[in-house]
Amino acid sequence: MRDTDRPNVVIIGGGFGGIAAAQELAGFDVDLVVLDRENHHVFQPLLYQVATASLSPQSISKPIRSILRDQMNCDVALANVRSIDPERRVVEYDGGTAAFDYLVVAAGARHDYFGHDDWEARAPGLKSLADATELRRRILLAFETAEHERDEGARRGALTFVIVGAGPTGVELAGAIKEIAGRTLPREYRNIDTTTARVVLVEGGPRVLSSFPDELSVRAVRDLERIGVEVRTGMSVTDVTETGILVNDDHIEADNIFWAAGVKASPLAESLRAPVDDRGRVIVEHDLRVPGHPRIFAIGDMASFTPAGSTQPLPGVAQVAIQMGRHAGMLIRSAISSSEHAPSTTFVYRDRGSMAVIGKNRAVAVIGSSRFTGFFAWILWATVHIAFLVSFRNRVRVLYDWAMSWLFNARDARVIIGEGERHDNNADATTADRR
Amino acid sequence: MRDTDRPNVVIIGGGFGGIAAAQELAGFDVDLVVLDRENHHVFQPLLYQVATASLSPQSISKPIRSILRDQMNCDVALANVRSIDPERRVVEYDGGTAAFDYLVVAAGARHDYFGHDDWEARAPGLKSLADATELRRRILLAFETAEHERDEGARRGALTFVIVGAGPTGVELAGAIKEIAGRTLPREYRNIDTTTARVVLVEGGPRVLSSFPDELSVRAVRDLERIGVEVRTGMSVTDVTETGILVNDDHIEADNIFWAAGVKASPLAESLRAPVDDRGRVIVEHDLRVPGHPRIFAIGDMASFTPAGSTQPLPGVAQVAIQMGRHAGMLIRSAISSSEHAPSTTFVYRDRGSMAVIGKNRAVAVIGSSRFTGFFAWILWATVHIAFLVSFRNRVRVLYDWAMSWLFNARDARVIIGEGERHDNNADATTADRR
Numbered sequence: 001m002r003d004t005d006r007p008n009v010v011i012i013g014g015g016f017g018g019i020a021a022a023q024e025l026a027g028f029d030v031d032l033v034v035l036d037r038e039n040h041h042v043f044q045p046l047l048y049q050v051a052t053a054s055l056s057p058q059s060i061s062k063p064i065r066s067i068l069r070d071q072m073n074c075d076v077a078l079a080n081v082r083s084i085d086p087e088r089r090v091v092e093y094d095g096g097t098a099a100f101d102y103l104v105v106a107a108g109a110r111h112d113y114f115g116h117d118d119w120e121a122r123a124p125g126l127k128s129l130a131d132a133t134e135l136r137r138r139i140l141l142a143f144e145t146a147e148h149e150r151d152e153g154a155r156r157g158a159l160t161f162v163i164v165g166a167g168p169t170g171v172e173l174a175g176a177i178k179e180i181a182g183r184t185l186p187r188e189y190r191n192i193d194t195t196t197a198r199v200v201l202v203e204g205g206p207r208v209l210s211s212f213p214d215e216l217s218v219r220a221v222r223d224l225e226r227i228g229v230e231v232r233t234g235m236s237v238t239d240v241t242e243t244g245i246l247v248n249d250d251h252i253e254a255d256n257i258f259w260a261a262g263v264k265a266s267p268l269a270e271s272l273r274a275p276v277d278d279r280g281r282v283i284v285e286h287d288l289r290v291p292g293h294p295r296i297f298a299i300g301d302m303a304s305f306t307p308a309g310s311t312q313p314l315p316g317v318a319q320v321a322i323q324m325g326r327h328a329g330m331l332i333r334s335a336i337s338s339s340e341h342a343p344s345t346t347f348v349y350r351d352r353g354s355m356a357v358i359g360k361n362r363a364v365a366v367i368g369s370s371r372f373t374g375f376f377a378w379i380l381w382a383t384v385h386i387a388f389l390v391s392f393r394n395r396v397r398v399l400y401d402w403a404m405s406w407l408f409n410a411r412d413a414r415v416i417i418g419e420g421e422r423h424d425n426n427a428d429a430t431t432a433d434r435r
Numbered sequence: 436m437r438d439t440d441r442p443n444v445v446i447i448g449g450g451f452g453g454i455a456a457a458q459e460l461a462g463f464d465v466d467l468v469v470l471d472r473e474n475h476h477v478f479q480p481l482l483y484q485v486a487t488a489s490l491s492p493q494s495i496s497k498p499i500r501s502i503l504r505d506q507m508n509c510d511v512a513l514a515n516v517r518s519i520d521p522e523r524r525v526v527e528y529d530g531g532t533a534a535f536d537y538l539v540v541a542a543g544a545r546h547d548y549f550g551h552d553d554w555e556a557r558a559p560g561l562k563s564l565a566d567a568t569e570l571r572r573r574i575l576l577a578f579e580t581a582e583h584e585r586d587e588g589a590r591r592g593a594l595t596f597v598i599v600g601a602g603p604t605g606v607e608l609a610g611a612i613k614e615i616a617g618r619t620l621p622r623e624y625r626n627i628d629t630t631t632a633r634v635v636l637v638e639g640g641p642r643v644l645s646s647f648p649d650e651l652s653v654r655a656v657r658d659l660e661r662i663g664v665e666v667r668t669g670m671s672v673t674d675v676t677e678t679g680i681l682v683n684d685d686h687i688e689a690d691n692i693f694w695a696a697g698v699k700a701s702p703l704a705e706s707l708r709a710p711v712d713d714r715g716r717v718i719v720e721h722d723l724r725v726p727g728h729p730r731i732f733a734i735g736d737m738a739s740f741t742p743a744g745s746t747q748p749l750p751g752v753a754q755v756a757i758q759m760g761r762h763a764g765m766l767i768r769s770a771i772s773s774s775e776h777a778p779s780t781t782f783v784y785r786d787r788g789s790m791a792v793i794g795k796n797r798a799v800a801v802i803g804s805s806r807f808t809g810f811f812a813w814i815l816w817a818t819v820h821i822a823f824l825v826s827f828r829n830r831v832r833v834l835y836d837w838a839m840s841w842l843f844n845a846r847d848a849r850v851i852i853g854e855g856e857r858h859d860n861n862a863d864a865t866t867a868d869r870r
Binding site: 038039040056057058059061062063065066069070072075076077078079095096129140141144147148187188189190191396397400401413414415416 | 473474475491492493494496497498500501504505507510511512513514530531564575576579582583622623624625626831832835836848849850851
């Protein structure tokens with residue numbers, strides 16, 4: 001099906017950035033291929049709702065092939081990319097290679113354990129659907145274990161959840177776990193009072209939601225504490241043990257530890273042999289090109305881009321990735337159509353705001369110079385997230401599930417699939433194998 | 436919470452039979468516990484729709500705890516039962532034991548490979564949600580593999596699906612796979628014509644749907660062939676190989692083999708030390724008691740019960756299990772309330788009919804002396820299945836998904852979770868580990 005006359009464009013990654021880049025090239029005379037190691041795009045901002053059994057994995061994901069099916073210049077391949085050869089212009093994946101004239105690297109990021117990768121089995125993070133179903137399994141099993149545990153200390157450990165990192169994911173996860181324990185489960189257990197479940201949110205920095213204005217961090221802490229989450233800022237994790245976690249020399253006994261503390265770029269960044277920042281992200285040029293390789297763009301969580309006048313690189317959020325994807329696609333289009341040297345337009349990021357949910361009816365949001373809190377912010381959050389969901393059909397299903405959840409505190413996705421047979425929740429080896 | 440004065444009733448299994456038995460004891464002065472190795476009840480008749488990406492696992496399952504939450508005399512435990520000691524009246528599970536005054540054994544069945552258990556990794560069956568998501572993964576990966584396979588023979592193997600066993604599950608699975616290939620996927624692939632996917636339904640007996648009247652078997656074959664399924668009756672599987680399957684010395688090259696040929700009762704039947712039939716089912720007495728153990732009942736797929744005047748034991752279907760569960764619950768109730776020896780009421784099965792779906796708008800059904808085929812039977816099937824779904828909320832979601840699927844041939848649950856990273860689909864070792 002490949003036409004050798006047409007330029008080959010390869011996009012690595014079917015996340016927000018990769019899809020946006022592909023769509024920008026729709027109807028254009030190129031041979032385009034999107035490579036991803038999963039068959040589906042995930043709406044990552046709602047992953048925590050899968051982890052906390054509000055939504056099913058299907059509701060926030062869609063086959064990449066299905067999203068791009070009407071874009072006839074675009075091929076999709078399930079492929080785990082191993083390395084990039086920028087000189088020979090070849091991408092190597094398990095089972096084959098793909099030559100490119102232009103390349104967009106949008107392979108995203110994974111959790112960063114800051115040199116303690118051995119903590120991952122005990123303190124998994126939340127980046128993929130597999131992560132989310134694993135977290136869901138652990139959260140649900142914790143209550144099952146506690147229900148039939150006779151030792152009081154062990155029972156308390158089973159009912160203690162520590163979330164490391166108080167960015168939006170950590171805050172949302174902590175709030176949702178406390179809500180399951182407090183609203184969804186109480187009537188279903190006979191031997192335990194699920195409302196006594198302890199949720200501790202640990203943050204190394206001085207405040208939660210550090211990318212938000214100060215006043216919203218203060219409000220978020222107030223709202224979190226009101227629903228019963230213990231917030232501990234300025235606390236560093238020094239060890240993750242068999243029975244809990246060591247925070248500033250204080251040991252918290254906890255069976256359930258979840259990691260939302262930091263991410264590092266995909267190791268693919270290294271094979272580009274370009275300068276990277278402390279999180280492994282490629283320090284891209286002003287137009288998102290990889291230094292020294294004018295035909296290669298790095299975008300999204302893989303790119304370190306500091307706007308003029310700013311001291312901080314842009315954060316790893318969906319809207320940055322989408323806007324970068326569009327920019328890269330646009331530059332490739334004009335490079336090809338001008339048949340000359342590629343133009344060099346500076347990437348300009350337009351911040352449309354940030355928001356984080358704290359619990360039922362509570363959120364914080366910042367849009368331009370306006371700040372919102374409480375119920376109104378929550379409505380705003382729900383509206384924006386529904387609007388951005390990729391597929392019309394998923395949108396209806398999510399709205400329906402949210403309505404049920406809001407009206408009845410129901411969480412229909414409370415199903416443990418896979419390793420649920422065992423009575424304990426030490427599935428570390430199996431979990432590690434799955435990655 | 437246990438009151439030693441009240442009789443202990445233990446139910447092993449939260450399937451149709453176990454739930455029915457538990458509900459029959461609602462409001463009654465007993466200490467009841469339901470043990471299951473999964474946290475959820477599954478609506479098994481719709482499992483094939485999860486395997487073929489029409490429904491999400493959440494849509495056909497519900498936490499057992501949630502189903503029984505208002506029944507205050509009932510406790511639920513996630514427990515893998517290892518053995519039963521009928522003399523000492525104790526059930527032993529991973530991590531503990533449960534003493535009983537009355538016991539209902541409803542642990543169901545697994546696939547039967549007729550002495551070739553080594554075939555399971557290559558030819559998995561469909562009994563649990565984990566099975567269903569594994570089948571879905573294999574079906575979806577098959578098309579991904581074919582899309583990028585250059586060798587014509589290998590590509591044809593990837594696009595060949597063999598289903599062994601033409602009972603309702605086999606027939607429904609074969610029809611649904613052909614429909615995915617023919618209606619859902621064609622527009623999404625660039626290099627393959629998914630409508631050429633080959634679906635072969637192999638049956639050892641002389642006809643498909645052998646539990647149905649002859650004329651419906653004939654009609655089912657006609658409908659299956661009309662949508663493109665190859666039906667081969669009177670063919671025995673002699674081997675499952677690396678590259679395909681040997682059927683009556685004829686080798687069919689196929690990457691995808693699914694097993695719907697037979698089941699055998701849970702091995703728990705053996706620890707009852709009672710007579711079993713050729714499928715390992717306990718040959719129960721006329722009132723469902725286990726011979727020699729008047730306080731133990733075996734029901735559902737674990738019971739071999741031949742009604743008076745019949746030569747065949749009742750089939751392993753939902754309505755048999757439900758009616759048996761109610762009967763066992765009723766007998767336990769009257770045994771306790773009479774404070775004397777347990778009464779001995781004969782179990783009488785009322786057959787409400789059987790049905791099987793062949794494809795969009797096609798089904799066969801038999802209700803009493805009436806037979807139905809085609810569109811009307813399909814509507815009947817959909818109505819009955821919706822009516823029997825355990826939870827109101829799931830019902831609405833299933834209806835919605837079916838409407839989408841019917842109107843747009845959409846299958847929203849097409850998401851590969853877990854081992855989706857690899858490009859091949861030989862995940863046998865991993866699959867086996869998961870069981």
